[in-house]
Structures are given as structure tokens and as C-alpha cells.
Amino acid sequence: MPLSKRIIPCLDVDNGLVVKGVHFLDIKIAGDPVKLAKKYTEQGADELVFLDITASQEGRDTMRDVVTNVADVVNIPFTVGGGIRNLEDARQILRNGADKVSINTAAVNNPGLVTELMEIFGRQCVVVAIDAKFKSPIQAPKMVKRKSTYATENIDNTYEVMIYGGKKETGIDAIQWAKKVESLGAGEILLTSVDADGTEDGYRLDLTNLISDAVRIPVIASGGCGKPEHILRLFKETDADAALAASIFHYDKYSIDKVKSFLREGGISIRF
Numbered sequence: 001m002p003l004s005k006r007i008i009p010c011l012d013v014d015n016g017l018v019v020k021g022v023h024f025l026d027i028k029i030a031g032d033p034v035k036l037a038k039k040y041t042e043q044g045a046d047e048l049v050f051l052d053i054t055a056s057q058e059g060r061d062t063m064r065d066v067v068t069n070v071a072d073v074v075n076i077p078f079t080v081g082g083g084i085r086n087l088e089d090a091r092q093i094l095r096n097g098a099d100k101v102s103i104n105t106a107a108v109n110n111p112g113l114v115t116e117l118m119e120i121f122g123r124q125c126v127v128v129a130i131d132a133k134f135k136s137p138i139q140a141p142k143m144v145k146r147k148s149t150y151a152t153e154n155i156d157n158t159y160e161v162m163i164y165g166g167k168k169e170t171g172i173d174a175i176q177w178a179k180k181v182e183s184l185g186a187g188e189i190l191l192t193s194v195d196a197d198g199t200e201d202g203y204r205l206d207l208t209n210l211i212s213d214a215v216r217i218p219v220i221a222s223g224g225c226g227k228p229e230h231i232l233r234l235f236k237e238t239d240a241d242a243a244l245a246a247s248i249f250h251y252d253k254y255s256i257d258k259v260k261s262f263l264r265e266g267g268i269s270i271r272f
Contacts, residue, residue, distance in 0.1 A: 004271045005235050005263070006046035006242035007256055008220060009249045011036060012053045013082075016066055018250065019053070031250060033066055038073040040249065043256035046271055048074055049102070049190070049220075049244060051129075052082030053165050064096045071097020079127055081190075087116055094121065102190055104129035105163040108170055108177075111184055118185030127220075128186040131166045132159040132174040132207055133194040159207055166194045174207070175214050182215045189215065190244065193223035200226025200247055203234045212239040220244050228254060228262040235268045 011018050011033050018031045037048055050070055052063055067080050080093050081102030090101045101121075107114050107128050117126045135158045159174035178189055191211050193204035201224055208221045221234055222244035231243045248254050263270045 003241070004269045005240075006220075007044075007231070007260060007263075007270070008047045008049055008242050008244045009036070009040040009045050009256065010049045010051065010222065010244050010246045011070070012051050012246060013063065013066060014052075014054050016063060034069045034073055036250065037070045040256060041074045041076055044260060044272060045076060045256050046242070047077040047079065049079045049081070050098075051102070052080075054082075064092060067093060067096045067098060079190075081127070081129055086113065087120060090117055090121065094125070100125045100127050100188075102127040102129045104131060107181060108161060108163050108172065111180065114181055114184040114186055118187070123185055123187035126186050127188045127190050128181040129190040129192065130174055130178060130181075130211070131162040131192045131194050132211075133162050133166070133169075134158060134204075134207075135160050159210070162194055166192075166197070175210050178211045178214050182217050186217060188218045188220060188241075190220045190222060192244075196224030197222075198247065199224050202226065202230040203238075203240075203243075205234065205237050208234065208238040208240050218242065228259045231259065232263055232266045232268065235263065236266075 013033055018033050018036055040048060050067060071078055077099045078097065079100040079102050080098040084090050084093060084101050084103050085106045093101050103113065114126060114128060161170045161172040161174050161177050162168060163170055189211060191208065193207050196204045203221050203224045212219045218241035220242040221240040225231060225243065225245035225248050234240055234243055249256060260270045260272060
């Protein structure tokens with residue numbers, strides 16, 4: 001029997017409130033993180049992801065009090081990311097109630113941190129987030145801003161890793177970076193298409209397949225979900241292990257239990 005696919009609501013938090021944008025910009029308030037977390041848990045979410053979306057670019061710590069309050073109302077695996085720069089930051093987040101930590105900017109700036117986290121907390125606690133932006137083959141050679149082991153010079157794949165909330169280019173090829181973080185000790189990859197983020201036009205299936213085919217660890221697909229059909233297509237046409245979504249749930253367009261029923265009717269193995 002195939003492994004059940006996971007449905008994971010995402011709480012992008014800024015100044016203590018859940019927000020949602022388009023292409024990581026045009027941010028609008030979507031609600032209170034504790035109330036939404038409780039609602040999603042009751043509706044049957046498999047896991048929950050909490051991302052402090054401005055912590056890294058503002059150079060501050062994750063909002064630990066908000067993390068604690070959310071952890072108090074959920075009984076499902078809870079991943080927290082944003083502003084985690086070192087082992088001690090991760091330790092504090094886990095002590096505040098998170099089950100996993102997610103790093104993106106910190107992993108790019110210090111790849112060895114992935115291994116340190118794995119060795120101390122276990123691979124199952126380490127999620128590496130990859131925010132990937134499409135670059136055409138013509139543009140690709142221009143995007144190398146600095147020397148990097150993973151920089152793309154004559155690339156075939158055309159997705160670049162972005163950091164600081166999708167605002168800074170790195171010159172790193174997303175597929176090569178996914179392979180690297182797996183070898184460093186990541187237990188999962190949280191893959192977000194910067195191009196699809198907030199559009200509600202569907203996931204970037206090509207990107208998801210490129211990353212899923214490159215690694216053996218679970219891949220959570222994110223960016224672009226606007227209706228249940230998008231999740232069904234994701235699971236039918238890629239090897240993604242989980243679908244992350246925000247707008248579809250935040251604004252009560254669809255409840256998680258109804259989305260799961262739709263997926264099961266579509267032949268997807270799903271947990272209830």
C-alpha cells in the first residue's frame with residue numbers, strides 16, 4: 001500500500017499575525033495564528049508549518065511566544081522556521097514546542113549547520129526549505145553573484161535558490177543544492193516556488209519533479225495552491241510526499257477534511 005500523502009497548512013507569520021502574499025510580496029493579514037492552528041488541527045491537518053517570514057531579513061529571533069502559544073493548541077507534528085541561525089536558536093524553538101526546525105538562509109550561509117542539527121537533534125527534526133525561482137537559460141549565467149560550490153555557471157536546470165524571504169539571489173542551482181542538503185543530513189525538503197507563491201494557479205510540477213527525482217528524502221511542495229484539483233494533480237503527476245497550502249485554507253474556501261475527501265475520491269492515499 002502506498003504511503004499516505006500529507007496535507008500541511010502553512011502559517012506565514014509577521015508581527016504576530018498570519019499573512020499571505022503573492023511572490024513573497026503584497027502581504028495581507030489572514031488571521032490569528034493560534035486560532036488558525038487550532039482550526040486546522042480539528043479539521044484533520046497532518047502537520048503544521050509556522051514560518052516567521054521576516055525574521056531572517058530583519059536579523060532577529062523567531063517569535064518564540066507565538067510558537068509556544070501555537071504549540072499549546074496542536075497535537076500534530078509542528079515545524080517552525082524563520083530566524084533560526086544556529087544550534088541554540090533551534091534548541092530554543094524545539095523547547096518552545098516545535099517538533100522540527102526549518103532553515104533556509106542559515107543553511108545557505110552555513111551549510112555545516114544542517115549536519116550539526118542532524119547530529120544533535122536527529123535527521124527527523126531537520127527540514128531544509130528551498131525557495132526556488134525560475135531563471136531562463138539565457139539569464140542563468142548572469143545570476144552567479146559570488147563564488148559557490150553549488151553556483152550555476154553552465155546550468156541545464158534553471159531554478160535558483162533564493163534567501164531572505166525570497167528577496168536575495170544566491171547563484172545556487174536548486175537541484176544541486178537539494179542533493180547537497182540531503183547529503184549534509186536534512187530529513188525533509190520544503191520546496192517553494194517563488195514564481196507560483198500566492199498566485200493560486202497551481203504548483204510548479206516541473207520544479208517539484210526535478211527536486212523529487214534528485215533526492216530520496218521526502219519533499220513538501222509549496223506555492224500556488226488555489227483549489228483541491230491542484231493538490232490532486234500534484235500527487236498524481238509528481239512524487240511529492242506532502243502538499244503545503246495557505247490561501248486555500250486561510251480564507252475558508254475549502255476545509256482540510258473536505259479536501260482530503262476529494263483526494264481520496266480521486267484515488268490518493270490520504271489520512272483521516
